[in-house]
Amino acid sequence: MKDILIISNYYPPEKGAAANRIEQLALKLDQNGYEVSVISPLPNYPKGELFPEYKGRFSVTEKIQNITLKRLWIYPSNSSNIFKRIVSTLSFSSTLFFYLLFAKTPKKVIVQSPPLLLSFVSVFVLWIKSKTILLNVSDLWPTAAIELQVLKKNSISHRILLFIERFIYQKATHIFGQSNEIITHIHSVFPEKKCFLYRNYPDHFVEDLLEEKDNSSEPIKLFYAGLLGVAQGVFELIQQLNLENDNIELHIFGDGAEKTQIVNYLNQNPTKKIVFHGMLERNVLHETLKNLDIALVPLKTRIYGSVPSKIFEYSALGFPILYYGGGEGENIVEENTLGWVVPVEDFQQLNTTLGTISTLGKAEIQKMKKAIFLHAKSHFNLDQQMKELIEKNAF
Numbered sequence: 001m002k003d004i005l006i007i008s009n010y011y012p013p014e015k016g017a018a019a020n021r022i023e024q025l026a027l028k029l030d031q032n033g034y035e036v037s038v039i040s041p042l043p044n045y046p047k048g049e050l051f052p053e054y055k056g057r058f059s060v061t062e063k064i065q066n067i068t069l070k071r072l073w074i075y076p077s078n079s080s081n082i083f084k085r086i087v088s089t090l091s092f093s094s095t096l097f098f099y100l101l102f103a104k105t106p107k108k109v110i111v112q113s114p115p116l117l118l119s120f121v122s123v124f125v126l127w128i129k130s131k132t133i134l135l136n137v138s139d140l141w142p143t144a145a146i147e148l149q150v151l152k153k154n155s156i157s158h159r160i161l162l163f164i165e166r167f168i169y170q171k172a173t174h175i176f177g178q179s180n181e182i183i184t185h186i187h188s189v190f191p192e193k194k195c196f197l198y199r200n201y202p203d204h205f206v207e208d209l210l211e212e213k214d215n216s217s218e219p220i221k222l223f224y225a226g227l228l229g230v231a232q233g234v235f236e237l238i239q240q241l242n243l244e245n246d247n248i249e250l251h252i253f254g255d256g257a258e259k260t261q262i263v264n265y266l267n268q269n270p271t272k273k274i275v276f277h278g279m280l281e282r283n284v285l286h287e288t289l290k291n292l293d294i295a296l297v298p299l300k301t302r303i304y305g306s307v308p309s310k311i312f313e314y315s316a317l318g319f320p321i322l323y324y325g326g327g328e329g330e331n332i333v334e335e336n337t338l339g340w341v342v343p344v345e346d347f348q349q350l351n352t353t354l355g356t357i358s359t360l361g362k363a364e365i366q367k368m369k370k371a372i373f374l375h376a377k378s379h380f381n382l383d384q385q386m387k388e389l390i391e392k393n394a395f
Helices: 018-030 082-104 118-130 143-147 155-173 180-189 235-240 259-268 282-291 310-315 329-336 347-358 362-379 384-392
Strands: 002-007 034-041 057-062 067-072 108-113 132-137 172-177 195-197 222-226 246-255 274-278 295-298 323-324 337-343
Touching: 002 018, 018 034, 018 108, 018 384, 034 082, 034 108, 057 246, 057 295, 067 082, 082 118, 108 118, 108 310, 118 132, 132 155, 132 337, 143 155, 155 180, 180 195, 180 329, 180 337, 222 282, 222 347, 235 246, 235 259, 246 347, 259 274, 310 329, 310 362, 323 329, 323 347, 329 347, 337 384
Parallel strands: 002 034, 002 108, 034 067, 108 132, 132 172, 172 195, 222 246, 222 295, 246 274, 295 323, 323 337
Antiparallel strands: 057 067
16 A cells, blocks of 8 residues: 655635645545545634634544544634734644654655645655655745735745745655646746646536526526635625626625625625625535536636636536636636636626626527536546556656
């Protein structure tokens, strides 16, 4: 049996793309003959408070779906107070540092990045202990922080994060990048570094979402499901939408920093034809989506290296995608005929496209769903991707 450890800041029962992505990686490695263990904080995301069953615990070891989970103490916070956020990040990083330093760990370790401080602590200790370090880069930081305007270019913080970024790339044995842009960026710094493309493909293809229904009299139902954070920009987006005269409505599922603003705004603007549902369990969400039509995948600004996993997740469920984020994600939607693309931050074009979509009949959307589902099933296959990477000795 081949042992491998994964270090991640997120893992179920936490919600969101990051937790789901790492769980899928762990389960697929297990299915391919690896003995998999995971280190993560005590579950606290996205509310910034420990889940009830983990309160009062310093660490928890458990086995779920054949994966050994070591959950370590964290001071949880999703506060807008930067001091509290720093303390939260430092708390888990400190716990992780001493655990990795003194605990027995497998020879091969997959380290998730970002967050950068977590990956720096992990890579530093593992490098000292001469471990094989497989760095999994899902977003480019600090580049993304500059583009999101949460960090000033050439500031002291920026320079520190640049040092950390280069350190973890340099010390990694090899690197997984979720996009070609990430790999291009890494090679611009370390041209000889071995990199593998690892897309965030889903592990589900649910055909019952394609069942035809007699709902032609209903409006077309667009939906957004996911994190309501700065990068997604959902609060700004709903303020700019003009759906009142279209045969279309928007349904929002999720939680995050912008939730309160979104709820308050919708309460004050009941004619916007936008419905907020809150956060739903994954299986409940998929059941609810049976009655919806098109997935909205937005980003507040074009973030170099970022490819939202929702592109693959919702195409695997057969949903046409309205993509509003630029970059490599835009190319994927266009090249695979997955739906519509609108230039990022172009709200006028977004409303024009929504107007065009609202004229489509339900029958036309149903045809799109079937075609997209079949395409995703053959082109976005996680099992095939894992098989190819294992054959290349990536793990």
